[in-house]
Amino acid sequence: MRMKTFLACLLVLSVSVAVSNAACYFQPFKPVNPGDEIKGCYDSEGELHEFGSEWKTANCLECSCFRDGISCCSTYATPVGYDEEKCVSIFNKETCTYEVVEKNDHSKTCPVYGMVG
Numbered sequence: 001m002r003m004k005t006f007l008a009c010l011l012v013l014s015v016s017v018a019v020s021n022a023a024c025y026f027q028p029f030k031p032v033n034p035g036d037e038i039k040g041c042y043d044s045e046g047e048l049h050e051f052g053s054e055w056k057t058a059n060c061l062e063c064s065c066f067r068d069g070i071s072c073c074s075t076y077a078t079p080v081g082y083d084e085e086k087c088v089s090i091f092n093k094e095t096c097t098y099e100v101v102e103k104n105d106h107s108k109t110c111p112v113y114g115m116v117g
Contacts, residue, residue, distance in 0.1 A: 023117050024073035041065035060096035074117055081113030 029038050041049045041063075049055060049065045056062050056075070063072040076096045079089050087110035089098045102108040 024071065026069055026071045028069035038067075041070045043070070058093070060093065077115035077117045079112045079114070080116055082110050086110065 039048065040051055041053075043049060043055070043057065043063065049063075051065050051067055054062065054064045057072070060075045061072040062075050063070055076091075076098065079098050079100050082089070082100050086102060087100050088103050089100045090106075091098050100110045100112050102110060
């Protein structure tokens with residue numbers, strides 16, 4: 001029963017990642033010394049997170065702490081397929097989104113024909 005539950009969760013996760021088009025990575029734990037007890041997940045800032053917890057980083061990643069490592073996914077998509085000669089994409093770290101605007105007039109948005117994560 002436990003294996004079926006694990007496989008079902010893995011399937012849901014793989015489908016949701018494909019649908020969201022997010023860029024994700026998994027960082028497994030590497031104990032400093034064999035047999036060391038792992039008490040949680042340390043993020044890139046050195047902050048300890050409890051197993052099962054989730055957090056958002058300053059770099060717009062959503063991370064989760066598991067007993068075997070940390071999983072992080074980007075929360076934004078990068079615009080592609082716009083007129084790069086006339087327009088520029090600007091990333092807003094506060095909202096974790098891109099805005100594509102005219103280079104000469106940032107008050108005018110440009111059409112975007114695709115996004116990649």
